[in-house]
Structures are given as structure tokens and as C-alpha cells.
Amino acid sequence: MNKTQSGSLKKSDEPIWWGLFSAGGVCFAVFVPAAILFIALLIPAGIVSPEALSFERARSMVFSLPGLMFIGAVICLPLFHAAHRIRHGLHDLKLGSKRLNKLVTYGSAALLSALALIGFAVGVLSP
Amino acid sequence: MAKQTSYFPELKRNWWLKHPYFVKYMAREATVLPLVFFLVCLLVGLFSLLQGAESWQGWLTFMQNPLVIALNALAFIASLFHAWTFFQLFPRVMPLRVGGRLLPANLMVLGQWLGVVVVMVLAAWIFMRSL
Numbered sequence: 598m599n600k601t602q603s604g605s606l607k608k609s610d611e612p613i614w615w616g617l618f619s620a621g622g623v624c625f626a627v628f629v630p631a632a633i634l635f636i637a638l639l640i641p642a643g644i645v646s647p648e649a650l651s652f653e654r655a656r657s658m659v660f661s662l663p664g665l666m667f668i669g670a671v672i673c674l675p676l677f678h679a680a681h682r683i684r685h686g687l688h689d690l691k692l693g694s695k696r697l698n699k700l701v702t703y704g705s706a707a708l709l710s711a712l713a714l715i716g717f718a719v720g721v722l723s724p
Numbered sequence: 725m726a727k728q729t730s731y732f733p734e735l736k737r738n739w740w741l742k743h744p745y746f747v748k749y750m751a752r753e754a755t756v757l758p759l760v761f762f763l764v765c766l767l768v769g770l771f772s773l774l775q776g777a778e779s780w781q782g783w784l785t786f787m788q789n790p791l792v793i794a795l796n797a798l799a800f801i802a803s804l805f806h807a808w809t810f811f812q813l814f815p816r817v818m819p820l821r822v823g824g825r826l827l828p829a830n831l832m833v834l835g836q837w838l839g840v841v842v843v844m845v846l847a848a849w850i851f852m853r854s855l
Contacts, residue, residue: 627839631847633762637796641787643797649851652777686753691737716770719809
């Protein structure tokens with residue numbers, strides 16, 4: 598399988614996707630529960646004061662070095678984890694094709710990650 | 725000539741409904757669906773933060789929508805279910821030895837849950853300090 602004309606094995610790109618999947622899985626298990634709990638449950642429900650995410654506070658939290666770490670650990674890596682599971686889930690449900698699923702899932706994860714990083718950069722650079 | 729038959733019967737699309745183990749496997753695969761919803765919420769939040777205070781307030785109101793809270797509650801449960809399955813993998817993939825003795829798997833799983841709790845305490849401090 599995957600033999601090139603010279604007879605050597607073609608280099609697989611799977612270790613990259615597998616590595617991103619694993620790293621994203623750790624983040625999904627360790628960092629994402631706390632992020633959902635506070636940002637999407639306790640603060641919207643008013644159990645924690647909405648002042649916790651006031652405009653000024655949110656800006657200074659997100660557009661900083663810890664904010665960049667948050668975007669990496671809570672947005673970008675979990676996106677690649679999700680892409681990997683959706684790709685294999687589609688295969689399990691016999692939907693789409695191998696090439697197309699790979700392109701669409703990892704492509705979407707890369708696009709959304711790029712958007713997050715661009716948004717961060719714009720926020721840091723704007724006064 | 726006899727009809728050609730394969731040793732490999734073709735898998736039907738609903739194969740995973742036939743055994744609870746496979747259903748659990750597919751449920752774990754599906755944990756990422758509410759996760760994607762939460763991640764898209766965060767991305768929208770990031771861009772509304774860039775557009776000014778009014779837009780940010782709009783996002784905070786959007787997050788209070790009961791349907792959005794319900795989907796995010798599902799994402800929260802899914803993240804814990806994922807964690808429960810993921811933490812069991814670590815001792816199998818990377819067994820650790822301490823002083824020549826194999827660290828018990830239960831202890832490693834417990835250690836990872838401890839990590840989740842520490843992150844939650846840290847998040848509580850980050851969000852609730854000087855309120």
C-alpha cells in the first residue's frame with residue numbers, strides 16, 4: 598500500500614493528525630469542562646455575576662498571553678480533536694469519501710483555528 | 725459458474741446499533757458535536773468582542789438563550805464523558821513506573837481527575853477575582 602514508484606513507502610501524514618487529536622483530547626478533557634462551566638453555564642445563568650465577563654474585563658483577559666494560551670488549548674486543539682472524530686465517525690456511518698472527509702474536517706478545523714488566531718492578533722494590535 | 729461471494733460481509737450503516745459496546749463507542753465519537761457548538765459560540769464571542777461593547781453585550785445575551793444554555797449543558801456533560809473515557813487510556817498507552825514499580829491505573833485516572841478539579845478552581849479564581 599502507498600508505494601511510490603521508487604518502491605519506498607510513502608510518508609504518511611497520519612502522525613500529525615493523530616498528534617493533534619491526542620493533544621486536543623487532553624485539552625477537551627482537562628480545560629474545556631471548566632471553560633464551558635464558567636463561560637457558558639454559570640455566568641449566563643447569573644450564578645456568577647455577569648460582571649465577570651464585562652467588556653473591559655473580557656478584552657483584557659482575551660487579548661493577552663494567557664488569552665492566547667486559552668485560544669490554543671480551548672479552541673484550536675479541541676477543533677482538531679473534533680475534526681478527527683467527525684472524520685472517523687463519517688467513515689463509520691459510511692458517509693462521504695475518504696479524501697473528501699479528510700479535506701473537509703481538517704480543513705474546517707484549520708480554517709476556524711486561523712480565524713481565532715487572526716481575531717486574537719487584531720484584538721492585540723488594535724488600541 | 726457459482727456466484728462470487730466474499731468472506732467479508734458488507735457492513736450496514738446501522739452496524740453500531742447492534743451491540744451496547746458499539747453504541748457507547750459512537751456516543752463517544754458524538755461527544756464532539758456539542759463541543760463544536762461551544763467552540764463556534766466562543767469564536768462568535770471573540771469577533772463580537774472585536775466589534776465593540778454593544779456587540780459584546782449582544783453575545784452575552786445570546787449565551788443566556790435557554791436553548792444555547794441547554795446545548796452547552798450537553799457539551800459540558802459530553803466533555804466529562806469524554807474525560808472519563810480518555811483518562812482510562814493514559815495508563816494503558818503510557819504505563820508509568822515509580823521506583824521500579826508500576827503505578828496503579830486507578831491512581832493515574834484519579835490524578836487526571838484531580839487535574840480537572842485544579843483547572844476548575846483556577847477558572848473560578850480567574851473569573852471571580854475582585855468581583
